Amino acid sequence: MNETIALTMRFQFARTEELRFLSHLDQQSTFQRAFRRADIPIAYSNGFHAHQRLSFATALSVGMTSSCEYADIRLTKEIAPETFCTCMNRVLPKGLHVIKASLIKGKTSSLSSLIISSIYQVRILDHTSDSEIEKAIQKFLCQDDIIIEKRNKKGKFHKINARPYIKYFSIVPDTDDLLFTLRIGYHNQATIKPSLILQAFEQFSGQNFGDADLWQIHRNSLLGIE
Secondary structure, eight states: OOOOOEEEEEEEEEGGGGGOOOHHHHHHHHHHHHHHTOOOOOBSSSSTOBBBOESSSSSTTTTTTEEEEEEEEESSSSSOOOHHHHHHHHHSSSSEEEEEEEESSSSSOOOOOOOEEEEEEEEETTOOOOOHHHHHHHHHTTOOOEEEEEEOOSSOEEEOOOOOGGEEEEEEEESSEEEEEEEEEBTTOOOHHHHHHHHHHHHHOOOOOOGGGGGGEEEEEEEOOO
């Protein structure tokens, strides 16, 4: 008895400054239209309201950029990863770019289950690093509990201890602006936004980094997938 082998195209893409305010749903719609325009043989679910079999590793918050986003699509027939990248980049808008892809034959783990942690860089314009901030970070990390308020899927705020999620937090030497590196872990496929940790640090240290909407937050890496 012949069995159809599942074909999954796993691809890495970047979201840059031009589309940093794209919502996750709008990003999903943009890729769905791009698959059709690029004639990618994407598989659809069964049922009356069939939809493309597309899944992202994780959502990227509005206002953030990234060079390490990942998604899986199920295919109906095999195509070369290089062809996939070329065809997609012809039709994607400026601000989204497929970096690389690989074809997986057979079953594979979901992307979201693979993520261990994310690495971010947060640039604060018109601020510079100094030794007092570095000392404050060390004291901040010495706490057993860093309580923050996080919105759940129902839109309600609840308090959680952010300390177990913070794997690394430091200043990057930079001549012009204040630049932080943060590595934030995942527990049960849940994590915390870097802006919430920075805001907790602001409150703890008495620093004022200005309007959080002006912070430039970039995701550099999704550890566990890469």
